[in-house]
Amino acid sequence: MIRTLQAGQRCEVRIASVTGSGELLYSTDGILLEAPNWTLDNKSLILNGDGKLWRLDASTAELAGIPLTGIPDLNNDHVLAPDGETVFLSAVDGHIYRAPLAGGQAERVTPDDGWFHFLHGVSPDGKELAYVGIEGGDFTRPGRLMTIASDGGARAGVDVRQLDVGEGHCDGPEYSPDGTWLYLNTESFSTDPGHAQLARIRVDGTGFEQLLGSNTVDWFPHLSPNGAYASYIRFPSGTQGHPADLPVAVVLVSTSDWKTPLRTWPVFGGQGTLNVNSWSPDSDRFAFVAYPPATQTED
Template identity: 70%
Template sequence: MPKIPENTMAPRELQPGQRCEVWIASVTGERELVFTTRDVLLEAPNWTRDGAAFILNGAGKLWRFEVGSRTISQVPLTGVPDLNNDHVLAPDGTGIYLSANDGHIYRAALGGGAATRLTDDDGYFHFLHGVSPDGDELAYVGIEAGDFAQPGRLMIIPAGGGDATLLNVDGHCDGPEYAPDGDWLYFNTEAFTSSPGHAQLSRLRTSDGGAPDQPALEQLLTSDTVDWFPHLAPDGRWASYIRFPGGTVGHPADLPVDVVLVSTGDWTTPLHCWPLFGGQGTLNVNSWSPDSTRFAYVAYPVG
């Protein structure tokens, strides 16, 4: 298949009068504003395994925000193009997997240094979202030829690179993430509806990857909103996701959305909701603290 041209996407920037806010929300319902900037549009926090920091992207770079001191610094990476907001931490706590704007997935040390490309020129853009708890597999969304009019395809690949496996789920899919026990993949999909863009939360057993013709999907809740990016806490008891207004197509930026907390025993009953102005970049990747009591998200208010 043809090689996809490099650097076909540009890093997002703040609008005039817009600011970026990083928040911490608690399972008890409180939230705290921990960082504000008008200089760079930060996205998609990952909470480090030691609980000390968030890893975010912004301006095509990788950033580390220290939770204790409330300071931020750039992570020095080499050998990788501008980054997007799809990045996940390796289970060993020392590495990070990164999606870049050339459509490929890379791995680097969490402290910085040279990055290694993992994906081949197979004709797809690769948008990373999950790594298995044992560190052996990556789950990502493949967009054929970088054409965003095409549906996102659910795919898995060995963590060291190699041949990808397609899971044949109907409709557009995004955000595949492994459960803490590794038994499930959680993601959003349009498989349950004929309405364009009406994503709903779902899961499938990872063992169904051995039967990719038609994996058995479980819909987690039925709603009139457009629901994206389910993220489970490390203890498996809680989950967060982002809720877009009904009729939204995709997961755009700059509109009123809700960040939602649920118990994984009952996805239909929100425990807490935090309304904000945001969307794209707010909660694209897992941002739970290692003790499962808090998670981070980003808002982009204007004015």
């Protein structure tokens, strides 16, 4: 289902700095944009909205569509390849696609294996994708941590691999900059419904560990390219899933100390705010999206 803004609601694309500052880059009441990726040339953000892909110029704040063919409507799971010229995308049909970042024909990566596939990570060498698999497209079942060769095609069926991160639902897996770890959130550390916590596991399936124990519901850990920082989104205690339109906080931490936030940005948002890695290539800034209602404007 394609998300739209409510009456009077705005979409605000914001930039946060590791120094703690923040700025509003783009605001609109015409389209609900989600999940920014920062391009490798440090010039643009890539977002989805209205089922399409968009490029937002980080200097001029001009928004332009990226024309894609051969792909259904998009959801908010898209990640840029290390070559800077390719984007991997999840679509509403439950499949992952590869397409030129400049626009053009998309090619499907994932096989018809009876699962839904939600992309979150591309390995540093570009050869592997990490995604969440939902068996049978049945969302009453927990998501599973899966990897697949990024070339897909005939090899895809044998290259699919599942990593064991417990019985709880997991989401948001993405590779560390050195390709050694997959960072994710999982409900496997608690019996409380929906109580997601931050974790990581080595790409070989060993070393599964919790990064932070908290009373809040924590989703989508994203490491900076230099590995020094991470951002994630904090939902209120008791939240199930990662819903839209509620008070949340975007959190910045040092990867040497996940327990002590360097800065938090309270926003009205949730779904779409920080689903994918949005760090700038120089590791100085990251982007997120807020959706203030008619009676509120984010500071």
